[in-house]
Amino acid sequence: MHEIGMCDGLRDLIDQKAAGRRITSVRLRVGARHAVVNEGFDQAFALVADGTAAQGAVLDLVVTPATVACHVCGRKSESTDALAVCPRCHAADVEVTGGDELVLESLRFGLSWEEGTGVPGRPR
Ligand SMILES: [Zn+2]
Numbered sequence: 001m002h003e004i005g006m007c008d009g010l011r012d013l014i015d016q017k018a019a020g021r022r023i024t025s026v027r028l029r030v031g032a033r034h035a036v037v038n039e040g041f042d043q044a045f046a047l048v049a050d051g052t053a054a055q056g057a058v059l060d061l062v063v064t065p066a067t068v069a070c071h072v073c074g075r076k077s078e079s080t081d082a083l084a085v086c087p088r089c090h091a092a093d094v095e096v097t098g099g100d101e102l103v104l105e106s107l108r109f110g111l112s113w114e115e116g117t118g119v120p121g122r123p124r
Pocket of ligand 1 (some may be wrong): 071089091
């Protein structure tokens with residue numbers, strides 16, 4: 001469950017943005033290479049958000065694709081599959097770039113969305 005670690009990094013950021021307000025929805029952009037499972041992420045988020053302003057908030061996950069560059073046929077394409085192969089020739093000899101972001105895209109307080117919240121630290 002690496003999702004918990006990912007959510008953990010978001011908690012402080014979310015708390016800061018909330019500034020005491022109650023959060024009803026959280027929209028996250030997650031790169032395909034994190035290979036998160038919706039359900040797993042929901043659970044992890046619920047655990048981490050417990051006791052914060054985002055407790056009980058609805059999580060809206062947007063998976064962003066990675067770029068797959070094929071070394072065999074030279075094609076570049078986008079994939080939301082973490083174990084990418086070339087969609088044209090199915091070669092596994094590919095270079096995957098991007099798709100590793102984790103961005104808190106927006107928060108919803110009551111009925112209004114708030115934009116632009118930034119990127120939490122990435123543990124590496
Ligand atoms: Zn190919």
